[in-house]
Every structure is written in C-alpha cells, then in structure tokens.
Amino acid sequence: MKSPLAALSLTTALVFPGLAVAAPVTFATTLNNYGGDGAYLALYLTDASGSYAGTLWLAGGKSKYYDSLSGWYRATGGDPAQIDGITGASVGAGRTLEITLDLADALFDAGYVLHVDATAEDMRDSPDDVAVPLTSEGAGQPVPGRRYVATLQYDR
Amino acid sequence: MLRALHRWPGLAGLVLVTLLALSGAALSVFPAIEHLAAPQAASTLSVGELATRVQQNYPGVEQIRRAPSGRITAYWFEGGIPGAAVIDPATGAGVAPADASASERWLVNLHRQLFAGDTGRLVMAAGAGFMLLLSVSGAVLVARRMGGWRNWFGHARGGTAARLHVELGRVAVVGLVLSSLTALWMTASTFGLLPDEARLPRYPAVTSGETGMAPDHIAALAALPVAGLHDLGFPDPNDPADAFTLRTGRGAGYLDQGTGEVLAWADAPALARVSDTVTMLHTGRGAAVLGLALGLAALSVPALGLSGFVLWLAAWRARPRIRGNAAAGRAGTIIVVGSESGSTWGFAATLHRALRDAGQIVHVAPMSAFDPARYGAARQILILAATYGDGAAPAPARGFLERLGRATALPDVPVAVLGFGDRSFPAFCAFADAVAQALVANGWTMLLPPDQVDRQSPQDFARWGRALGERLGFALDLVHQPVRPATHELTLVSRRDYGAEVQAPAAILRFAVPRAGLWQRLRGRGFPRFQAGDLLAVLPAGSPVPRLYSLASARGDGFVEIVVRKHPGGLCSGQLVALAPGDSIRAFIRPNPGFHAAGGRAPLILIGAGSGIAPLAGFIRANARKRKVHLFFGLRDRGSDFLFAGELAGWQHEGRLARLTIATSRGAHPHHVQDALRAEAAQVLAMIRTGARVMVCGGRGMAAGVADALADILAPAGLTPALLKAEGRYVEDIF
Numbered sequence: 001m002k003s004p005l006a007a008l009s010l011t012t013a014l015v016f017p018g019l020a021v022a023a024p025v026t027f028a029t030t031l032n033n034y035g036g037d038g039a040y041l042a043l044y045l046t047d048a049s050g051s052y053a054g055t056l057w058l059a060g061g062k063s064k065y066y067d068s069l070s071g072w073y074r075a076t077g078g079d080p081a082q083i084d085g086i087t088g089a090s091v092g093a094g095r096t097l098e099i100t101l102d103l104a105d106a107l108f109d110a111g112y113v114l115h116v117d118a119t120a121e122d123m124r125d126s127p128d129d130v131a132v133p134l135t136s137e138g139a140g141q142p143v144p145g146r147r148y149v150a151t152l153q154y155d156r
Numbered sequence: 157m158l159r160a161l162h163r164w165p166g167l168a169g170l171v172l173v174t175l176l177a178l179s180g181a182a183l184s185v186f187p188a189i190e191h192l193a194a195p196q197a198a199s200t201l202s203v204g205e206l207a208t209r210v211q212q213n214y215p216g217v218e219q220i221r222r223a224p225s226g227r228i229t230a231y232w233f234e235g236g237i238p239g240a241a242v243i244d245p246a247t248g249a250g251v252a253p254a255d256a257s258a259s260e261r262w263l264v265n266l267h268r269q270l271f272a273g274d275t276g277r278l279v280m281a282a283g284a285g286f287m288l289l290l291s292v293s294g295a296v297l298v299a300r301r302m303g304g305w306r307n308w309f310g311h312a313r314g315g316t317a318a319r320l321h322v323e324l325g326r327v328a329v330v331g332l333v334l335s336s337l338t339a340l341w342m343t344a345s346t347f348g349l350l351p352d353e354a355r356l357p358r359y360p361a362v363t364s365g366e367t368g369m370a371p372d373h374i375a376a377l378a379a380l381p382v383a384g385l386h387d388l389g390f391p392d393p394n395d396p397a398d399a400f401t402l403r404t405g406r407g408a409g410y411l412d413q414g415t416g417e418v419l420a421w422a423d424a425p426a427l428a429r430v431s432d433t434v435t436m437l438h439t440g441r442g443a444a445v446l447g448l449a450l451g452l453a454a455l456s457v458p459a460l461g462l463s464g465f466v467l468w469l470a471a472w473r474a475r476p477r478i479r480g481n482a483a484a485g486r487a488g489t490i491i492v493v494g495s496e497s498g499s500t501w502g503f504a505a506t507l508h509r510a511l512r513d514a515g516q517i518v519h520v521a522p523m524s525a526f527d528p529a530r531y532g533a534a535r536q537i538l539i540l541a542a543t544y545g546d547g548a549a550p551a552p553a554r555g556f557l558e559r560l561g562r563a564t565a566l567p568d569v570p571v572a573v574l575g576f577g578d579r580s581f582p583a584f585c586a587f588a589d590a591v592a593q594a595l596v597a598n599g600w601t602m603l604l605p606p607d608q609v610d611r612q613s614p615q616d617f618a619r620w621g622r623a624l625g626e627r628l629g630f631a632l633d634l635v636h637q638p639v640r641p642a643t644h645e646l647t648l649v650s651r652r653d654y655g656a657e658v659q660a661p662a663a664i665l666r667f668a669v670p671r672a673g674l675w676q677r678l679r680g681r682g683f684p685r686f687q688a689g690d691l692l693a694v695l696p697a698g699s700p701v702p703r704l705y706s707l708a709s710a711r712g713d714g715f716v717e718i719v720v721r722k723h724p725g726g727l728c729s730g731q732l733v734a735l736a737p738g739d740s741i742r743a744f745i746r747p748n749p750g751f752h753a754a755g756g757r758a759p760l761i762l763i764g765a766g767s768g769i770a771p772l773a774g775f776i777r778a779n780a781r782k783r784k785v786h787l788f789f790g791l792r793d794r795g796s797d798f799l800f801a802g803e804l805a806g807w808q809h810e811g812r813l814a815r816l817t818i819a820t821s822r823g824a825h826p827h828h829v830q831d832a833l834r835a836e837a838a839q840v841l842a843m844i845r846t847g848a849r850v851m852v853c854g855g856r857g858m859a860a861g862v863a864d865a866l867a868d869i870l871a872p873a874g875l876t877p878a879l880l881k882a883e884g885r886y887v888e889d890i891f
Contacts, residue, residue, distance in 0.1 A: 035255060037265070061274065064348060067356045067408075070389060070401060074359035089273070122256055124219055124231035124240060125389065147238045 025103040025156050027056065029116060029130075030096040032150045036120040038090030039148050040065055041097060042072035045134070048111025052076065056114075057099050058083045060090040069117040071127035108134050108156075118148035158300075162293040163468060169286030170461050176283040177457030179267035180335065184451025186260050187225055188444040193252070194227035197245035197382040203402075204377030207388055208370050209248025214239070221387040224435070224442035228382070229254045245382060277343060284339035287457075291332045298326050316682060317470075321463040324456045331453025338438035345431050352431040354424035356401065356408045365396045366414020374416030380404065405432060478505050478520050480512065484530045487519030494523035494553030494587070495542040499612055500576050504540055506636040510621065514630050523553040528563045536570055536603050536628070539595075541588040543577040553587070557594050570603035571595050572627075574620055578611050578750070603627060643695060643742040644670045644683050646716060648735045655797035658822060660721065662767055662797060663733050664708070667716040667741075685711045688774020689751040689889070692718050694743045696728035703728040704746065706853060706889060708770040710778055719770040719799060751851070751889045757783050759814075759848040761840060763862055765790030765829055766797075768854030771889060773800045775851070779812040786815040786843060790829035790858065792822045829858065830865040837869045845873065850880065853889040 031039055040060030045053040052075035060066070063080070067073045076082045091097045116130040126147040132138065134154070142151040197206065206228070210217050214232040220243070221229045228243045230250065241250025256264075269276035302310045308326060344350050371377050377388070377400075389401035391413040399419055400411035405428075409421030440447015478501075484490065489511055493504045504520055511518045517533070523541075531537070541553065573595070575588025585608045592606040604623055609616040614636050625632025646667040655662045672682035687710040693702035709717040720732040735741070753760060753775040762772040762785060769789055776785055787804070791797050798818075807813040819832040833840060844850070852862050866877050866886075880886035 035258065037261065062346065062348065064346075064353045064355075073356060077358040078355065124238070126238075146233065146236070 021105045022102045023105060023156060024100050025154055026098060026100045027114075027152070027154045028096055028098045029091070029152050030150045031091055031093055031118075031148055032145075033094045034120070034123070034148055036093060036123045038092045039118050039120045040069060040090050041148075042066075042069040042115075042117040043099070044072050044075065044115050044117075045107070046075070046113050046115065050113075053112060055082045055086060056101060057097070058087045059097055061087070065119070065121075068119040068125045069127070070125050071115060071117045108136055108139075110134075114152075114154070116145065116149055116152060118145075120148065158293055158296060162290060162297055165286045165289045165293075166461070166464050167468060169283060169290070170465060172279070172283040173287050173290070174458050174461050176267065176280060176287065177332075177454040179263055181451040181454040183260070183263050183267055184440055184447045184454070187440040187442075187447045190223070190225045190227055190441070191444045194223075194225060194242060195244040195246065195251060196226045197228065199381065199383065201245055201382045202372070202378050203380040203382055203385050203388060204372035204374055206243075206245055206248065206382055206385075207377060207390075208372040209245075210243060211248075211371065211390070213248045213250070217390055219387060219389045220385075222382060222385040224432075224439075225444070226383075226442075274347075277346065281340060281343040284336040284343070287332055288336035288340065291329050291336065294325050295329050298322055298329075317463040317466045321460060321467060324460055324463075328453040328456040328460070331450045332457070334437060335450050335454060338434045341431070341434045342438060345434075350427055350431065351425055352427035354403065354408055354428040355422060356403075357410070357420040357422035360399070360410055360419035363397055363399055363419060364412045364414040364417065366412075367391075367393050367396055369412075369414055369416050371400075374400070374411055376402070376411055376416065376418055405429065478508055481508070482517045482519045484519045484521065484527070485532045487517045487531070488533055488535045489516050489518045490531050490534050490537045491518060491520040492523055492526050492537060492539045493520065494540070494556060494591075495576070500540055500542045503576070503609070503612075503617055503636055506617075506634055507538065507540070507621070510632055510634050514625075514632060523556040526556060526559055526563070528566050528569075531566065531569065534566065534569045536572070537566075538603075538624070539571060539573045539588075539591060541573060541575055541585075541591050543575060543585050543587040557590065560591070560594050560598060563598075565599035567599060567601055570601045572603040572624060573606045574617075575606065575608040576612070577608060584608065584610075643744045645740050646670060646743050647740040648737050649715060650737055651735065654799055655721075655792070657796040658792040660766070660792055660797055661733060662719060662721040662799065664717065664719050664799060665732060665735065666709075667718075669711065669714060669716060684745050684747075686716075686745045686747070687711070687752060688778055689753065689771040690748045691746040692716060692743050693746045694728055694732065694741055696731050699727055702744075702746075704891070706748075706751075706768070706771040706774075706891075707745075708774040708777070710774065713777065717770070717774070719767040721767040748889070751853075751887055753778065753851070754849070757781075759784035759786070759843050759846060761786050761788070761843055761848050761850045763788045763829055763833070763850065763852045763854075765819075765854040765858045767799070768852075768858070768889075768891075769799050771853050772851065773803065776807050776813045777803070779807075782811045784814045784843070784848075785812070786817070786839075787813060788817045788819065788829045788832050790819045790821065790832070790854070792820065794818065794820055828861065829854075830861040833862065833865045833869065840866075840869055841873055844870065844875070844880070844885075848885070850886045851889075852887070854891075856890050859888050859890045 027043060029041060029043070042058050043056040045056065047053045055072070055076070058066070063078065066078050112134045114130070114132050114134055115128055118126045118129040124147065129147055129149045130143055130145045130152045132143045132152065139154055139156045142153040144151055207220060210220055210230050214230060214234070216234050217230055217232040219231045223229070228245055229240060230243050231238070231240045231254070233239070240254035242252040242254055243249065244251045265271050268280060270279055272279070299305045299308065302308060341350070345352055384404045384406070386403040386405065391398035391400055393413070396414070399413055402409055402411055405424070407421060407423040410419040411417070412419050436442040437446065440450065491504055491508060493501055495501055508518050508520050573588055573592040575585030577585040577588070588606060588608065592602070596602065604627055607620045607623070609620070617636050618634050621632045621634030648665060649668050650666045652664045653661065670683045676682050686707055688707055690707050691704040692707055693704050695702050705718040705720065707716065707718060709715055720729050722733045723729045732741070751771060760775065760783065762775060764772045764787075772787060776787065779785055791799070804813060804816055808816060817832045817836060819827045819829045821828060850866065852859055863877050870876060870880070877886055
C-alpha cells in the first residue's frame with residue numbers, strides 16, 4: 001500500500017528542524033491468525049517526551065470504531081485532520097499491511113517511538129500492540145507484537 | 157401496480173432474501189444459547205465490585221465488557237501472553253472461552269456482508285429493502301384478497317401454493333417487517349448516516365498523578381449496576397497519566413486511577429439509545445425469545461419464495477403470446493382486451509393472427525393501455541371484454557369506463573364489442589354491455605351490434621368472426637381452440653343404474669379423487685377443490701370438446717360423483733355409461749360459483765328433473781347444518797329412475813332434507829315438477845317470503861316450465877322471477 005498522499009500529509013503534519021532530507025521507509029505489519037474479523041490498526045509516532053507527533057496510517061473504514069484504537073484516540077481525539085488521505089481498509093487475520101512513506105531522516109535516532117494500536121470486532125482493544133523506537137539499528141529487525149500483530153518491521 | 161410491486165422485487169430478490177432470511181434464522185439461536193450459557197450478574201452487583209473481583213483473579217486485566225445478552229468478558233495479559241474469558245460475575249473468575257465460535261462468525265459475515273465488505277453490506281441492505289417492500293405490498297394484497305384488514309385471518313382460498321403463500325405470509329409479516337426495518341436502521345448506523353455515535357470525550361490534559369484506587373472504591377463505578385455497563389478499560393498502574401475508560405448506555409468518559417474522579421465525560425446522543433434498542437430487536441441479544449420468534453418468521457421466507465415463484469410461473473405460462481404486434485400508431489385495426497384470465501387473451505391472439513393473415517396491420521393492447529389519441533392510422537377498434545361473477549369488470553379493465561369517458565371519440569373509427577362470459581351467471585356479459593353503451597353515449601359509432609361468447613365457445617367466436625369479416629369486406633375464419641386446463645385421470649369406483657325399464661337409462665357414477673404429490677399440488681397441478689354444483693368436464697375419446705356434468709359431491713366427501721343419462725347416439729354419455737369399476741376417464745374441474753348452495757340459514761327450494769338431481773343431491777348431502785331444504789324432483793317412474801332414492805330417505809331422516817315432493821310423468825296421473833310447484837304454491841310462496849333461494853337444475857324445457865309456474869306463484873306477492881334473479885335468489889343450471 002503505497003501512498004504519495006501519505007507522505008504529503010505526514011510532512012505537513014510534522015514540522016521538524018532540518019526536514020530537508022527525507023527518504024522512503026517501508027513499514028510491514030504482519031498479523032497473527034487471531035481468529036476474528038479484519039483488524040483496525042493505527043500506526044503513529046510519539047516524540048522523545050512521549051507526546052503525539054503524527055499518524056502514519058490508519059487501517060479501517062468506519063470512524064465510529066476509531067475510539068477503540070484507544071492510545072491513538074487519546075492522543076488525537078479522533079481528529080479527522082490527522083488521518084486525511086492516510087486511511088485504508090482493515091487488515092485480515094494473518095495478512096500483512098505494507099506502507100511506504102517518505103520519512104524525514106531526523107525522525108530516526110531522536111527518541112521517536114512508533115506505536116501500533118489494534119482492535120477487531122467483538123475482541124479486545126489492544127493499544128500499543130507494538131511500541132518500538134525508530135532507530136537506524138532497528139531498521140530491518142522484526143519486532144513481535146502483543147496480541148494482533150505477529151511482527152512489525154521497518155526498512156529504510 | 158401493487159401486484160407488480162410485489163412480484164418483481166420478489167423475483168429479483170428471491171435468492172438474496174432467502175439467503176438473508178436463512179442465515180438470520182440460523183443466527184437467531186445464538187443469543188438464546190448465549191443467554192442460557194452465560195452466568196448472569198445479580199441485579200444488585202455494581203461495576204466497581206465486578207471490576208475488583210476480576211482484578212483479583214486476573215491482575216493483568218485490561219478490559220471487561222458486557223454484551224447485551226448479559227455475558228461478561230474479561231481481557232488480560234499475563235506474563236506478556238494475552239488471555240480472555242467469559243466471567244462468572246459472582247466470583248470474577250473465567251468460566252468459558254471468550255471468542256465467538258467460528259461458525260457464528262461465518263454466519264454473521266454471510267448475513268451482514270456476504271463476505272464482501274461494504275459492497276456486501278449494501279447488497280444485503282438492498283435485500284432487507286426488498287423484504288420490507290415485499291412484506292408491506294404483500295400485507296396490502298392479503299387485506300385486499302380477504303376483503304379488508306378486519307378479515308386478516310379469514311379463510312384463504314385458492315390452490316395449495318396460493319393458500320400456503322397467504323397463510324404463512326400473514327403470520328410471518330410482522331417479524332419480517334421488524335427484521336427488515338431494523339436491518340436498514342443498522343446499516344444506516346454502520347455507514348455513519350445516523351447521529352447515534354457514543355464517542356469518548358477528549359482525553360484530559362491533567363490527571364491527579366496518583367495511582368492505585370480499587371475500582372469498588374470509585375464512586376462512579378460503585379454506583380453503576382452491571383446491567384448499565386458496555387465496557388471498562390483499566391489503566392496502566394505504572395503510568396499515572398493513564399485513566400479508567402468507561403462506556404455505558406448513557407455515555408463514555410475517563411475516571412482518574414488515583415482519586416476515582418470523573419476526568420471527562422460525554423453523554424451519548426439520544427439516538428444512540430434508539431440504536432441500541434434497534435440492535436437488540438434485530439439480533440435478539442438481550443431479547444432472546446424475540447430473537448427466536450424473528451428467526452421462526454424468517455424460516456417462512458424460503459416457503460414464501462418458493463410458493464410465490466410457483467404462482468408467478470403458472471401465471472407466466474398462461475400469459476398470452478402475441479407475435480408480431482404492430483405499433484399503436486401504425487395499426488389499422490386495434491384490438492383492446494379486458495380480461496383477468498388468459499382465456500380471452502387466447503381469443504385475442506387468434507383474432508390477431510387471422511387479421512394479420514388477411515393482410516391487416518393489427519395492434520393488441522390491454523384495456524389499461526387504451527388511448528385513442530395514439531391510434532392515428534386506425535380504421536376500426538375491436539373490444540374483447542370479459543365479465544366476472546355478478547357483472548364486475550375484470551381487474552385490468554377497472555377504470556376503463558372512466559378512461560373512455562375522458563377520451564375524445566374518433567367518429568370515423570367504428571368499434572365492435574364482443575363480450576365473454578358465462579350464461580349461467582345472472583349478469584351475462586354485463587361489463588361488455590356497459591362498454592358498448594358507454595361508447596355510444598360518448599359519440600363512437602358501432603361497427604357491429606354487440607355480441608357474446610358463452611363459456612369460451614369456439615362456435616360463438618367463429619360466428620362473430622364471419623360477421624366481422626363480412627363487414628370489413630374479406631373472409632375472416634376464426635378457428636380458436638381454447639386452451640384446456642390440464643386433465644386428470646379419474647377411476648370409476650362404483651356405479652348404480654336406473655331407468656332401463658322406462659327407456660331412460662341413467663347411472664350415478666362415483667370416481668376416486670386422484671392423488672397428487674406435494675410438488676404437483678404446489679404447482680397447482682393437483683386435483684382442485686370442488687363442491688356440489690361445480691362441473692366435471694369430461695373429455696370423451698375421439699373429441700377435443702369437453703362435456704360438462706354437474707357434480708353431486710364435494711372434495712370433502714372423498715369422491716367425485718356425477719349422474720349421466722344415456723342420450724341416443726351421444727358420444728360422451730355412451731362412453732360413460734359403458735364404464736365398469738376400475739375403468740378411467742380424462743376430466744378436469746370447471747368451477748361454477750354461480751350455482752353453489754352458499755352459506756347462511758336461508759331456506760333452499762331445490763327443483764330438478766332427471767339427471768338434474770345431481771347438484772341438488774350434493775347440496776343436501778352437504779347440509780350438515782340442517783338449513784330448511786324443500787326438494788321438488790321430477791322423474792318418470794318411482795320404481796325405475798328414482799335416483800338417490802335411498803340416500804334421500806336417509807337425508808330426510810337426518811334432517812338434511814326437510815321436505816321431498818316427487819312428480820312422476822308416467823302412470824295414472826302424469827305430473828311434472830312445475831305441476832308439483834303449483835300444487836304447493838302457498839308453501840313455496842311462504843318460503844320465498846322468508847328469504848328462500850330457488851335453485852333449478854335440468855333441461856331447458858323443464859326450466860322454462862318452472863319459470864312460468866314461479867311467475868304465477870309469485871305474482872300475488874308482487875314478486876317476479878326476474879326480481880329474484882337480480883337478488884341472486886333464483887339461479888339455474890340448464891343443460
């Protein structure tokens with residue numbers, strides 16, 4: 001799932017010093033066979049102080065269920081401006097969500113943390129199913145999730 | 157119009173609506189199972205107490221949820237491993253696995269979205285829309301058929317498929333309307349078209365910074381009964397900025413994990429509660445019995461669909477096929493057809509074909525499409541009009557007279573009217589007569605005097621065709637073979653012979669009612685219901701023209717009984733009187749509603765001679781309610797052709813027959829039924845004054861004699877046979 005709009009939105013949402021240098025980064029989120037309907041996923045960043053920095057992707061079509069992505073919803077209040085142009089379909093059990101974004105180099109090794117919140121109908125809410133710092137060394141290393149996510153991996 | 161609103165969505169949505177209903181019916185059992193299986197919370201239990209109990213069992217608990225069925229589920233992490241269970245609220249311990257069964261999830265996905273996401277949801281919503289349309293149009297059609305909403309549960313008539321369709325539909329319709337309306341509401345809610353979203357407020361910027369308050373000490377949770385809970389999210393005890401997340405039927409908000417204070421709260425919109433109720437009504441979650449009832453109603457849908465399809469198929473097969481119909485504006489001859497059944501359309505097709513063969517350009521249209529303004533090239537208009545029952549216009553022709561009144565007459569385009577009807581009805585071809593009168597009154601000229609076709613007579617039709625051809629200046633030979641209903645094979649069970657000694661051999665023939673399978677009956681191919689007075693149309697070997705015999709029995713008697721008198725040289729009667737038990741004939745039932753005894757307590761005066769006794773004997777046989785019946789029976793010799801002699805004596809003994817008057821035409825005092833009537837004039841008049849109905853069955857001469865005698869008997873009272881006929885109190889079945 002490549003989206004030029006996503007990169008645009010992110011670069012306009014996040015204002016960083018020395019943003020000039022950006023490169024494509026691919027995020028691959030593979031789900032477990034958790035035995036349920038398609039999962040809603042929110043991929044977002046917090047900065048070194050733990051404050052919300054921006055959303056990378058929101059998988060899941062119906063906004064009425066977004067407050068079950070509880071960490072993301074707390075950070076944004078469900079603000080539609082945060083996800084304008086960076087939403088897609090929910091992700092089935094066992095499937096992989098792959099997104100590629102132009103991400104500023106300044107976001108790496110600077111204390112930014114990538115969070116994945118997940119939920120599925122009639123199943124638990126799973127805020128911070130994955131929470132992993134964005135680092136140069138971490139790139140290419142699969143990270144296990146807690147409930148819905150089997151692994152998450154980002155590649156620069 | 158309404159029928160089309162029922163028929164086309166029914167055909168278009170047959171598979172979809174059936175799928176929707178069957179999956180819904182299968183799903184309806186889950187809430188009941190869940191309600192029985194899930195331990196229910198005591199009504200006094202608070203959310204705070206429940207949360208504390210769960211936390212004691214599962215220290216890593218993250219969320220507890222209450223389903224509308226009362227089932228409580230907890231989700232936790234233990235050593236990094238996620239866990240979930242259905243909770244017994246009394247102990248806070250898990251008692252069953254939490255996740256829905258794969259089969260239930262599969263069914264939900266099928267029922268809700270055909271495994272096709274939002275597209276599937278819209279398709280299924282369309283299915284619900286079809287179901288609603290079918291339910292509402294079906295209900296109006298049932299009310300119309302039953303003669304008003306008050307007779308909703310009245311006696312359903314018709315073939316097996318028609319009765320099944322009505323009887324199932326009128327019970328199931330309430331559930332189907334409820335299911336489809338709530339389904340459409342839920343779809344609108346899912347697509348965010350309704351302002352019914354109960355959303356969490358913005359997360360508070362500041363918390364107390366404290367942690368560790370037990371849920372049962374938090375006032376908002378201690379005061380909330382479990383029944384009001386939707387879900388409760390537990391905070392991370394290591395993060396003082398985290399808080400309890402609470403959702404209830406009234407709203408949603410955050411509670412401080414150190415002080416229990418309500419940090420933020422948003423009330424649910426009023427529509428959220430409506431949507432909760434709608435969801436409960438549709439799914440049965442929280443109303444398991446209702447859910448099962450809706451499931452049962454949904455189970456009727458396949459049967460409704462199948463019987464409806466069978467009804468449509470039968471009508472479609474019987475539809476007229478007009479090949480090469482010219483455009484209205486181009487045609488020199490316009491044929492206008494007003495008919496409820498296909499039979500008149502069959503005549504129209506024959507007429508169309510014959511005129512085309514004669515080089516004419518012909519347009520055929522139903523009366524509902526009658527529009528003289530479009531008939532630019534017309535040289536003549538031919539109207540074929542059927543009449544039903546007591547002179548009513550057939551359904552497709554209703555409003556025709558009004559349309560005729562509004563239309564501008566084309567004085568240069570003469571019109572011919574041909575009526576189709578049944579001479580045994582009091583108002584024979586009354587609608588056609590009304591059409592002819594209206595035409596003249598509105599300034600149209602007549603091509604031919606109005607004419608009639610009795611009981612689909614090919615001879616009547618051919619005669620009219622010759623007259624029409626003469627008028628138009630070419631030979632018009634109308635050879636119409638009416639479409640015969642499917643025949644049944646009837647096997648003779650027994651026969652009783654009379655009259656040989658008086659040179660009038662006659663026999664009472666009793667046939668078995670043919671048996672039919674369910675599929676045949678569903679398709680309307682079973683042997684139909686019949687009652688005394690209806691006709692058995694027998695097809696003799698060697699002739700395509702059926703001969704009609706009055707029935708002396710009803711379906712309920714379990715046999716088909718007729719009386720046959722042997723005519724010298726008669727093809728059919730000859731074959732019938734030669735039958736031996738075990739032999740069979742081909743025949744079908746032709747309903748004859750104008751000659752039924754009808755219900756009510758009014759006395760009956762039955763007058764019959766010879767084999768005309770048959771339907772009258774049937775009326776008496778069926779008179780279990782012992783209404784007063786006086787039978788006048790004309791025969792030749794008591795010792796020879798006294799048909800039903802033994803039975804009549806028995807029926808008199810049982811009270812089914814009040815009085816029997818015999819008139820014998822041979823012997824010392826020759827005597828006919830009309831003479832017997834005159835002899836008992838006072839008695840007859842007294843009965844007629846109390847509302848008696850006169851029913852006459854026999855030959856033409858005898859019927860004329862009876863009419864004369866009755867005229868004399870009625871005159872002193874200022875009554876006439878015509879007056880009684882108009883009231884439907886004097887009916888004849890003449891052969």
